[in-house]
Amino acid sequence: MSEGTASVTVGTTAILEVPGAGAVPVAADLEYRARDCWAVRMVLRGPEGAGEVCWIFAWELLASGLAQCHGEGDVAVRPLFGTVDRVEVALRRSAGATLLFPAHDIAAFVGKVQELSAWDVLAARLGVDDELSRMTERA
Numbered sequence: 352m353s354e355g356t357a358s359v360t361v362g363t364t365a366i367l368e369v370p371g372a373g374a375v376p377v378a379a380d381l382e383y384r385a386r387d388c389w390a391v392r393m394v395l396r397g398p399e400g401a402g403e404v405c406w407i408f409a410w411e412l413l414a415s416g417l418a419q420c421h422g423e424g425d426v427a428v429r430p431l432f433g434t435v436d437r438v439e440v441a442l443r444r445s446a447g448a449t450l451l452f453p454a455h456d457i458a459a460f461v462g463k464v465q466e467l468s469a470w471d472v473l474a475a476r477l478g479v480d481d482e483l484s485r486m487t488e489r490a
Contacts, residue, residue: 357385359463363456365395365440368449379452381460383410388468391460393440395450406442410468413438414461417454430454 361381368374382392391410396403408426415421416428416438427441436454441447 357467359383359460359467361456361460361463363452365450365452367395368451370447377450379450381413381457383460383464383467385467391464410461410464413440413457414465416440417458417461 359382363379363381364376365379366374367377378396380392380394380396382394383390384392387407389409389411390407391413393406393408394403395405406426412422412426412428417430420427420429422428422441425442425444427443429439429441431437431439431451437451438454438457440450440452442449
């Protein structure tokens, strides 16, 4: 696999809850790319022609959020245990919207990312080290 080509995409359906507007299902993709080995892209697609919304945050936030409440800033993740286990992703900058994902989809995504990310992070660190060496040689 060449540098920057490793990727994981897991498609799922989330329940979008917006205060005062109820709850609706939305199609979602969770995407990981080696070229940004610390991030997940969460792409939400509305009804036909409504476009999509993308949030980018640390994929490790999803991993931590499978077991306990985690997150500061714009995105917070926490498990919701019940008849059907879910993971809640709270988007604070969007008027308090929350998304409820099936926990098994989040766990599947995190597992696949963990398989790839150790190598991707190592490659990124080596790339930074190489670039720093080149910069100091020129100085």
